[in-house]
Amino acid sequence: MKEDRQRAVLTLVATRPVHSQEELVALLQRQGFDVTQATVSRDIKELGLAKVPIRENGGDIFKYVVPSAAVNYVSRLHRAVAELVSSVEGSVNMIVLRTPPGSAMLVASAIDEAGWPEVLGTMGGDDTVLTVVRSPEEMPVIKQRFLDLKGSTAA
Amino acid sequence: MKEDRQRAVLTLVATRPVHSQEELVALLQRQGFDVTQATVSRDIKELGLAKVPIRENGGDIFKYVVPSAAVNYVSRLHRAVAELVSSVEGSVNMIVLRTPPGSAMLVASAIDEAGWPEVLGTMGGDDTVLTVVRSPEEMPVIKQRFLDLKGSTAA
DNA sequence: GCGGTGTATGCATAAATATACCTACCATGA
DNA sequence: TCATGGTAGGTATATTTATGCATACACCGC
Structure with a gap:
């Protein structure tokens, strides 16, 4: 359960820009994982995902990436x-x-x-x-x- | 000025674990840079520094690192x-x-x-x-x- | 000198994120 | 069966981080 969800998190951040934990919550719920931002915050910590600023179009925004x-x-x-x-x-x-x-x-x-x-x-x-x-x-x-x-x- | 400060930020995060922007503010002030957290937030974005969870001693905490x-x-x-x-x-x-x-x-x-x-x-x-x-x-x-x-x- | 334009930054606050605390749910062993 | 301990995760909130707005300053062209 938790393991599946964390695998899904990795796939999500690897395949598209995910800008916030709330966005991740929405994406996970679309896949049937019923979670809150608090849980995602813990998943991110356990997976070691980094939050990095990136250039996208004009502006600077943030996204989560797998650790380097x-x-x-x-x-x-x-x-x-x-x-x-x-x-x-x-x-x-x-x-x-x-x-x-x-x-x-x-x-x-x-x-x-x-x-x-x-x-x-x-x-x-x-x-x-x-x-x-x-x-x-x-x-x-x-x-x-x-x-x-x-x-x-x-x- | 700004450039010097950002260079100092890079050196700081490269040489020790910096856990929050407030901590970075304190370290910078010790070096004579009189700035607020708002400015550090902008510096971090411009430098592309990532915030990553790391294991340190027992617990998990965060630190800023140069982008990878x-x-x-x-x-x-x-x-x-x-x-x-x-x-x-x-x-x-x-x-x-x-x-x-x-x-x-x-x-x-x-x-x-x-x-x-x-x-x-x-x-x-x-x-x-x-x-x-x-x-x-x-x-x-x-x-x-x-x-x-x-x-x-x-x- | 004066208005105009751009950059840097503080202040106050919004937005995002982490976490203390609590509950529920196992699994285990007496 | 019940007590115990360990994990997961929600709720509410504390903490941290980002940003809209205003100001200050420098550099220009007039």
């Missing part, structure tokens, strides 16, 4: 840096992160996956990660971003 | 099917879509990108797209999904 890998990338990076990085140093257009032995590759791949546009590339050795930033001017910004990531658990 | 490629996949497929597909026919475990000459490959690649699990693969010729569904039972479901996509602009 990008979400996980961000939190993977967050965890990796917060748990593994012990120091962050910058020089010219590079940033050097220190990790416990053996973890550097893991951190480097998380950084790569995050796909920050200011970062040209990242290499992981054994206990050292080297991140190359596009320009020296941007280096401090990215360095600070690593420090934020590192600190946001402790803080 | 997955979102674009869905709307690319939506546009492609709505604008280009003229007919949808199914047979056993296959669905045949007709398009204007030369557009079939475009539609096929959008379907592939969408990564529907029921679809084994898709080929695009000149004006014909062939989609192979995992089983004959699922074919009508997928066919309907295409019809929904096709209709959701006109409807």
